[in-house]
Amino acid sequence: MAKVVCVLYDDPIDGYPKSYARDDLPKIEHYPGGQTLPTPKATDFKPGTLLGSVSGELGLRKYLEENGHTFVVTSDKDGPDSVLEREIVDADVVISQPFWPAYLTAERIAKAKNLRLALTAGIGSDHVDLQAAIDRGVTVAEVTYCNSISVAEHVVMMILGLVRNYIPSYQWVVKGGWNIADCVARSYDVEGMHVGTVAAGRIGLAVLKRLKPFDMHLHYTDRHRLPEAVEKELGLTWHATREEMYEVCDVVTLNCPLHPETEHMINDETLKRFKRGAYLVNTARGKLCDRDAIARALERGQLAGYAGDVWFPQPAPKDHPWRTMPHHGMTPHISGTSLSAQTRYAAGTREILECFFEGRPIRDEYLIVDGGKLAGTGAHSYSAGNATGGSEEAAKFKRS
Numbered sequence: 001m002a003k004v005v006c007v008l009y010d011d012p013i014d015g016y017p018k019s020y021a022r023d024d025l026p027k028i029e030h031y032p033g034g035q036t037l038p039t040p041k042a043t044d045f046k047p048g049t050l051l052g053s054v055s056g057e058l059g060l061r062k063y064l065e066e067n068g069h070t071f072v073v074t075s076d077k078d079g080p081d082s083v084l085e086r087e088i089v090d091a092d093v094v095i096s097q098p099f100w101p102a103y104l105t106a107e108r109i110a111k112a113k114n115l116r117l118a119l120t121a122g123i124g125s126d127h128v129d130l131q132a133a134i135d136r137g138v139t140v141a142e143v144t145y146c147n148s149i150s151v152a153e154h155v156v157m158m159i160l161g162l163v164r165n166y167i168p169s170y171q172w173v174v175k176g177g178w179n180i181a182d183c184v185a186r187s188y189d190v191e192g193m194h195v196g197t198v199a200a201g202r203i204g205l206a207v208l209k210r211l212k213p214f215d216m217h218l219h220y221t222d223r224h225r226l227p228e229a230v231e232k233e234l235g236l237t238w239h240a241t242r243e244e245m246y247e248v249c250d251v252v253t254l255n256c257p258l259h260p261e262t263e264h265m266i267n268d269e270t271l272k273r274f275k276r277g278a279y280l281v282n283t284a285r286g287k288l289c290d291r292d293a294i295a296r297a298l299e300r301g302q303l304a305g306y307a308g309d310v311w312f313p314q315p316a317p318k319d320h321p322w323r324t325m326p327h328h329g330m331t332p333h334i335s336g337t338s339l340s341a342q343t344r345y346a347a348g349t350r351e352i353l354e355c356f357f358e359g360r361p362i363r364d365e366y367l368i369v370d371g372g373k374l375a376g377t378g379a380h381s382y383s384a385g386n387a388t389g390g391s392e393e394a395a396k397f398k399r400s
Contacts, residue, residue, distance in 0.1 A: 001068040002092035007102035008054050010075045016055040031145045038348035047343040058346045077102040078395040093117045099333040101127035103391035121349045125368045126258040129386040133369045140369035143348030144377050147341035152206035154335030161329050162279045162305035163190050191215045196249040199256035221245045246273040258285035260385035268293045277304040283335045286312035295325040309335045313394035
């Protein structure tokens with residue numbers, strides 16, 4: 001039997017919910033493009049409940065314990081004395097989240113002598129040292145597509161929030177004001193603006209589709225060019241390089257994976273290529289951007305606004321400059337963990353575990369590393385290497 005260690009985010013500060021705002025979820029039969037939703041043999045949770053926090057346990061305890069496995073759930077993941085550090089030593093499976101990443105560094109993978117599967121409950125496996133997993137023969141999997149549309153919706157919300165100056169306007173209401181001039185002094189229409197996405201995969205393409213009705217000019221850059229029919233349908237302009245696209249866009253959204261080739265691709269030099277007063281939205285990974293370069297660009301007006309819900313490290317230390325820089329619209333990493341998305345990624349996690357324990361193949365689209373090499377989605381989207389360097393700074397979150 002196996003030991004499964006699961007690292008999830010903390011429960012709400014006022015306790016695990018006893019009731020919810022809605023009684024049900026809309027029914028979704030499949031994802032855009034036809035990929036089926038997760039298909040576990042069974043689930044032990046009610047859709048629409050909080051599954052991604054410690055008490056939610058991804059709805060897995062009954063299934064795992066009835067099959068004789070040991071199941072440890074914690075949110076204590078940073079530092080040498082953490083629960084994760086103690087429990088990983090003899091863990092066969094580690095389940096973690098990209099929203100509350102338990103960084104599986106080379107050191108932790110080396111310590112976990114029994115580790116066979118690193119499973120991301122969500123999308124994005126850059127918190128795992130993929131090179132170390134390749135070298136050790138550890139399978140890495142994620143629940144591809146489970147929350148892609150959730151993130152795309154968040155991107156659109158953030159673009160509108162920045163351009164229309166929504167957050168400062170809301171804050172005037174909370175403070176009891178009626179400061180119309182203050183609100184609109186930085187408010188514009190998105191109509192007619194040029195918006196571009198770095199990467200037009202599941203999330204990036206979904207963003208473009210949702211922005212088309214706003215009569216924006218749509219641009220993208222990707223190492224995998226979209227079919228001509230898709231470009232014509234949406235009126236897309238493709239750019240061979242990111243820098244070429246930056247120069248023409250009023251809004252840029254980052255929707256690409258983090259790996260050594262994309263780390264810090266937004267920096268002081270690349271920001272010089274942006275139009276003055278452009279907006280940047282990043283719901284992909286915080287480390288795509290040089291942290292201090294973003295703050296400097298906002299302070300000097302090169303960027304008119306920056307929004308995102310991804311940070312590096314995560315959780316962000318209390319003194320992280322993105323908390324206090326001007327004209328930002330940051331949230332904690334929540335875009336991919338709506339209650340709707342949780343239902344899908346919990347079911348997908350269960351499906352992957354069923355396949356793993358029963359010796360059945362894991363879906364190709366869920367695989368990142370398998371058999372000592374990049375596989376499935378990983379071979380399409382990632383490069384070998386390590387993007388976890390510097391993650392130890394996350395330990396400052398609860399200390400500061």
